[in-house]
Amino acid sequence: MPPIARPGGPVVVTGGAGAIGTLLVEALVKRGNEVRIIDNLSSGRRAHLDRLGRPDGWKLVISDLRQDGPWTDEFRGAREVWHLAANPDIRRGTEDPRLDLEHGTIATFHVLEAMRRHDVPRVHFSSSSTVYGMPTIFPTPESYGPLLPESLYGASKLASEGLVSAYASCYGTTSYIFRFANVIGPLMTHGVLFDFFEKLARDPSRLEVLGDGRQAKSYLRTEDCVDAMLFASERTHDRVNFFNLGTGDRISVREIAEKVVRAHGGGARIEYTGGTRGWPGDIPQQDLAIDKISRLGWKARWNSAGAVDLSIEEMRQSISARTR
Numbered sequence: 298m299p300p301i302a303r304p305g306g307p308v309v310v311t312g313g314a315g316a317i318g319t320l321l322v323e324a325l326v327k328r329g330n331e332v333r334i335i336d337n338l339s340s341g342r343r344a345h346l347d348r349l350g351r352p353d354g355w356k357l358v359i360s361d362l363r364q365d366g367p368w369t370d371e372f373r374g375a376r377e378v379w380h381l382a383a384n385p386d387i388r389r390g391t392e393d394p395r396l397d398l399e400h401g402t403i404a405t406f407h408v409l410e411a412m413r414r415h416d417v418p419r420v421h422f423s424s425s426s427t428v429y430g431m432p433t434i435f436p437t438p439e440s441y442g443p444l445l446p447e448s449l450y451g452a453s454k455l456a457s458e459g460l461v462s463a464y465a466s467c468y469g470t471t472s473y474i475f476r477f478a479n480v481i482g483p484l485m486t487h488g489v490l491f492d493f494f495e496k497l498a499r500d501p502s503r504l505e506v507l508g509d510g511r512q513a514k515s516y517l518r519t520e521d522c523v524d525a526m527l528f529a530s531e532r533t534h535d536r537v538n539f540f541n542l543g544t545g546d547r548i549s550v551r552e553i554a555e556k557v558v559r560a561h562g563g564g565a566r567i568e569y570t571g572g573t574r575g576w577p578g579d580i581p582q583q584d585l586a587i588d589k590i591s592r593l594g595w596k597a598r599w600n601s602a603g604a605v606d607l608s609i610e611e612m613r614q615s616i617s618a619r620t621r
């Protein structure tokens with residue numbers, strides 16, 4: 298087992314006001330890091346950071362990574378960067394083809410340039426299973442190729458992985474690339490559960506499900522996602538370290554829809570729009586091999602069904618607290 302490095306000191310988290318970013322910041326502050334969050338609050342929320350308490354050990358800089366700017370000063374003296382900022386919504390990226398290029402690829406370039414300017418030695422990048430496109434091997438290992446993404450979101454993640462890898466080679470940065478399965482948990486402002494609850498709030502009598510419901514994917518709890526990233530970062534020290542992060546199992550959209558309807562009182566009719574994909578660029582079957590991170594000794598606390606159940610219960614409780 299390689300030695301466990303526990304880096305203290307200042308760190309930069311981009312997208313730190315987002316659903317995954319907030320929990321990551323919380324863990325880093327607990328670890329003793331001074332955290333500098335850079336976020337434009339496009340899908341993240343300042344209120345998410347309330348759970349951290351008063352700004353003791355962290356600060357929020359509201360800036361947009363699409364432009365180089367004074368936000369890069371935050372990289373001075375930083376030990377490492379966690380680059381999570383991106384457009385999180387695959388469908389929006391198809392409607393607006395510049396979106397992922399700018400918030401994904403260009404933003405990643407600006408982050409890597411800021412690191413180079415300030416000699417920041419380590420970067421962690423939140424990539425996605427979408428870089429595999431429509432794989433033909435299941436579970437899909439990190440070594441799978443060719444990587445032919447189906448969405449502009451996936452294309453931007455793959456381009457960003459390329460930049461991260463090239464900066465590692467050209468400028469000596471130690472890099473971590475994490476290809477997430479679907480991540481669910483508190484604070485989400487997008488994704489299948491969020492969509493289903495929104496639809497039922499608008500019309501409690503019916504739930505429209507995109508596709509035939511047979512799409513099946515791995516759903517990882519946000520806490521597990523953060524835990525896995527920190528775990529790998531502390532134990533692997535190659536120039537470029539890359540991992541799939543998932544649960545090792547899957548759940549279908551049909552099962553998720555039925556669970557949500559039950560949690561909502563059971564009265565809604567489920568209507569499938571049909572077709573194998575939910576939307577253009579959707580990857581209907583996703584099953585990530587997690588042997589690589591498992592070999593390090595990491596294990597998810599929740600499987601996909603457990604992650605979905607807990608997240609549904611949290612959403613149900615937060616809706617009933619709001620309507621009380």
Ligand SMILES: NC(=O)c1ccc[n+]([C@@H]2O[C@H](COP(=O)([O-])OP(=O)(O)OC[C@H]3O[C@@H](n4cnc5c(N)ncnc54)[C@H](O)[C@@H]3O)[C@@H](O)[C@H]2O)c1
Nearest residue numbers: 312314315316317337338339340341362382383385477480
């Ligand atoms: N949630 C998932 O299922 C999932 C799956 C695979 C990969 N990812 C990746 O994980 C990361 C975090 O996702 P999340 O689910 O927490 O989404 P999120 O939307 O909650 O977080 C993204 C954050 O980035 C910020 N941001 C976006 N564009 C920015 C810009 N140009 N400048 C500054 N800040 C900007 C947003 O305001 C938000 O706070 C993203 O890179 C996402 O692509 C998420």
